Amino acid sequence: MELLWDGYIEPLVWIVAKILAIVVPLLVAVAYLTYAERKVIGAIQLRKGPNVVGPFGLLQPLADGLKLFLKETIIPSSANKGVFIIAPMLTFILAIIAWAVIPFDEGMVLADLNVGILYIFAISSLGVYGIVMAGWASNSKYAFLGALRSGAQMVSYEISIGLIIISVLLTTGSLNLSDIVRGQTGGIWEWNFVYHFPMFIIFIVSILAETNRAPFDLPEAEAELVSGYNVDYSAMTFALFFLGEYANMILMSGLCAILFLGGWSAPLPFLEFIPGAIWFILKICFVLFIFLWVRATFPRYRYDQLMRLGWKIFLPLSFAWVMLVATFLVVFDKVPA
Amino acid sequence: MVVQALAFYLFATVAVLSATAVVTVRNPVHSVLLLILTFFNAAGLFVLLGAEFLAMLLVVVYVGAVAVLFLFVVMMLDINFVEMRQGFLNYLPIGVLIAVVLFVELALVGAGWTLTDGAVAVLAQPTPEGVTNVEALGRLIYTDYAYIFQAAGLVLLVAMIGAIVLTLRHREGVRRQKISEQVKRNRADTLEIKKVPVGRGI
Numbered sequence: 001m002e003l004l005w006d007g008y009i010e011p012l013v014w015i016v017a018k019i020l021a022i023v024v025p026l027l028v029a030v031a032y033l034t035y036a037e038r039k040v041i042g043a044i045q046l047r048k049g050p051n052v053v054g055p056f057g058l059l060q061p062l063a064d065g066l067k068l069f070l071k072e073t074i075i076p077s078s079a080n081k082g083v084f085i086i087a088p089m090l091t092f093i094l095a096i097i098a099w100a101v102i103p104f105d106e107g108m109v110l111a112d113l114n115v116g117i118l119y120i121f122a123i124s125s126l127g128v129y130g131i132v133m134a135g136w137a138s139n140s141k142y143a144f145l146g147a148l149r150s151g152a153q154m155v156s157y158e159i160s161i162g163l164i165i166i167s168v169l170l171t172t173g174s175l176n177l178s179d180i181v182r183g184q185t186g187g188i189w190e191w192n193f194v195y196h197f198p199m200f201i202i203f204i205v206s207i208l209a210e211t212n213r214a215p216f217d218l219p220e221a222e223a224e225l226v227s228g229y230n231v232d233y234s235a236m237t238f239a240l241f242f243l244g245e246y247a248n249m250i251l252m253s254g255l256c257a258i259l260f261l262g263g264w265s266a267p268l269p270f271l272e273f274i275p276g277a278i279w280f281i282l283k284i285c286f287v288l289f290i291f292l293w294v295r296a297t298f299p300r301y302r303y304d305q306l307m308r309l310g311w312k313i314f315l316p317l318s319f320a321w322v323m324l325v326a327t328f329l330v331v332f333d334k335v336p337a
Numbered sequence: 338m339v340v341q342a343l344a345f346y347l348f349a350t351v352a353v354l355s356a357t358a359v360v361t362v363r364n365p366v367h368s369v370l371l372l373i374l375t376f377f378n379a380a381g382l383f384v385l386l387g388a389e390f391l392a393m394l395l396v397v398v399y400v401g402a403v404a405v406l407f408l409f410v411v412m413m414l415d416i417n418f419v420e421m422r423q424g425f426l427n428y429l430p431i432g433v434l435i436a437v438v439l440f441v442e443l444a445l446v447g448a449g450w451t452l453t454d455g456a457v458a459v460l461a462q463p464t465p466e467g468v469t470n471v472e473a474l475g476r477l478i479y480t481d482y483a484y485i486f487q488a489a490g491l492v493l494l495v496a497m498i499g500a501i502v503l504t505l506r507h508r509e510g511v512r513r514q515k516i517s518e519q520v521k522r523n524r525a526d527t528l529e530i531k532k533v534p535v536g537r538g539i
Contacts, residue, residue: 008339008340080364080366083366083367083370113389114389114469114470114471115389115390115393115470115471118390118393118394118397119393121393121397122393122396122397122400122401125396125397125400125401125402126396126400126401128401128405129373129405129408132405132408132409132412133370136366136412144412148409151405151409155402155405158401175471304514305514305516308516
């Protein structure tokens with residue numbers, strides 16, 4: 001009995017508690033990201049944004065969530081039912097499980113995998129299935145076109161993201177996310193974005209495309225596709241797509257913070273008394289603000305321009321950068337052990 | 338460890354069941370989705386073996402890239418299910434033959450390991466002492482067998498060029514956007530201000 005408690009039940013309870021400690025704040029963050037998005041875009045367009053429900057409109061996300069929860073879930077009669085229901089669940093689950101390897105502070109990580117960065121890359125490469133399955137199962141041409149666009153787009157930009165990650169890994173010498181952050185401690189001049197500045201820019205543009213955000217939100221181009229792959233979804237099934245998309249945005253911002261902005265490390269050595277998790281969250285907020293800022297500033301790309309940017313510009317550039325970094329490290333004998 | 342055994346049986350059962358379903362379900366899209374599930378469970382088995390790098394690679398390459406293209410092709414094709422089933426009996430003997438050959442080979446491998454004394458001891462460890470999985474694999478590929486690896490890369494490059502050459506067609510009359518030319522354009526090239534005399538036009 002004691003073995004059962006010490007060996008299995010106690011660790012299980014601990015893990016579930018840790019998972020909840022990550023997932024619940026994440027979902028709250030997703031809700032308030034939608035609020036922040038509307039406020040930021042409102043400010044940029046000289047509007048007020050949501051300000052009716054609660055003080056400063058702070059309860060607006062809860063009202064929206066409640067509304068989606070109470071609506072009727074409609075399954076189109078011509079849809080492929082099993083796949084139609086699995087698709088949003090898959091999107092949501094994939095957006096959540098990638099957080100298992102994200103280090104919030106020194107040692108504050110659910111699973112400190114040796115191949116952490118590959119795990120995140122693998123999970124984000126699966127994200128395309130949720131969308132493609134949704135588009136196919138809806139049995140509607142708008143949804144299908146949106147899904148095909150999205151699939152091609154995500155597969156294309158994954159390649160340049162992979163190459164950018166490789167060039168960062170070359171200077172770090174580890175696939176472990178905590179080790180990547182540890183290699184950048186000591187101040188803002190140690191962070192990777194200083195050395196990999198062109199790749200930092202390309203990475204930010206690529207994660208915009210990878211998460212299907214403006215100006216690369218072609219899968220849900222309202223004008224042509226009446227919102228794309230999720231046009232046939234309603235109520236909770238739609239909410240799961242929505243939550244998944246925003247959780248993915250936060251995840252990619254976190255990845256950007258870890259790879260380029262020094263994760264939990266403080267920008268200046270005398271600021272180290274502030275807990276690392278706070279720095280990490282601030283950096284995520286910074287990248288998220290760029291997401292919203294870009295959305296309010298740039299018009300949507302045309303599809304062929306999007307593909308041109310991915311394959312003819314980002315891919316060769318990031319390839320060249322990998323070569324350059326590798327050559328530099330070998331010539332100056334700086335290869336990390 | 339009970340948990341590991343349970344995880345193994347879970348992954349193995351789902352892998353075998355979904356692999357069976359791949360060839361038995363009627364809808365080809367369901368087939369591909371089940372194939373992806375099979376890949377995923379194989380990756381789980383790799384993790385249990387301690388080969389986490391291979392597991393992640395399996396997911397990234399097969400599930401994330403190859404199967405997506407596969408799914409695209411299957412979705413785009415309008416497949417006639419009835420027609421597809423018609424040749425089933427004709428091909429059955431060949432299919433059974435291949436299955437038997439594969440089964441015998443696998444059985445020989447398994448028997449070889451168990452019947453030979455000390456064979457299990459020389460089995461390569463997925464995680465050698467002191468280094469991580471990734472490092473061990475990197476040493477093998479990039480240090481011990483670097484030239485062979487390069488040769489394999491060249492073969493792939495040739496195949497890639499071949500695929501491009503086979504499918505590249507130059508169509509006449511296609512108007513392409515040249516963004517560099519558009520950016521290079523200045524006001525003198527495109528704009529001309531003319532005074533239009535009243536009542537005469539240009």
